Amino acid sequence: MRDMLSAAATMLNVAAADSGETWGWQGRTLSGPVTSATGNAWLRLVEAPESKAGGKLWEGPLEAERTMPSAVPRPRLRERRTWTDGGYGYLAELYDRVDAPVIAPYGPVLREAPDLGSGWWEELGAAVGSITAVSTDRVAVRQQYLDRAMPQFLGFPVDTRVPAWSTAHGDLHWANLTAPKLTILDWEGWGIAPAGYDVALLYSYSLLVPATAAEIRQRFSHLLDSRCGHFAQLVVITELLQSNTRGDNLELEAPLRKQLEGLRSVSRAVA
Structure with a gap:
């Protein structure tokens, strides 16, 4: 996954930032901050067996970019690439970087009260x-x-x-x-x-x-x-x-x- 994230960075002409990586559910995704000619960004890589690559989950962010009103606060999708390698399919997505941290970095379940106005x-x-x-x-x-x-x-x-x-x-x-x-x-x-x-x-x-x-x-x-x-x-x-x-x-x-x-x-x- 790290090798493929590096390959994705080359494809999209971005460079990894100094801070660390973020793994998704069961290692299915790997993401991290990058820098580009147009400013700070976020690079996300999705991996799946080639037979299961594509479909609803892969197209969701692209469809949201096309369909969701701008009033819905979300990271904007800049570019994407797909390819296969060694029996696996890969999707790389380049987003605007979100500076605010997630409320629960440890997972979906809330464990302490957030300070929300x-x-x-x-x-x-x-x-x-x-x-x-x-x-x-x-x-x-x-x-x-x-x-x-x-x-x-x-x-x-x-x-x-x-x-x-x-x-x-x-x-x-x-x-x-x-x-x-x-x-x-x-x-x-x-x-x-x-x-x-x-x-x-x-x-x-x-x-x-x-x-x-x-x-x-x-x-x-x-x-x-x-x-x-x-x-x-x-x-x-x-x-x-x-x-x-x-x-x-x-x-x-x-x-x-x-x-x-x-x-x-x-x-x-x-x-």
């Missing part, structure tokens, strides 16, 4: 609203998955039909948000999802920090405390409880089940 929250709310208004045929959450997984992981009968769909970032967690200046990172998986999905996901990833979870509930009550919001929370709980079975996010299992009990009575209105 009202302006940050208001900008996040405006960004979520702008994203939902984007028209797309990309899919972030599939009905077929919900039909199969919700009965299995929720543990009680529930109507799995999505009451309303809207466009979502699809991975709105604390490792993909920066502060004090808000930027939303990682646009691989965006697409349509149950309405309220992004906020429901951020809320569930905040359960270990009750003050921040309460802040989200208060600021986004219009989304969470609705029929669509209840359903979106059940979808997120399904996904995260499934991730527990793979050994991920284990510290969230107990608070997720407590959240689920609170939703169980209202979910019968959905069923």
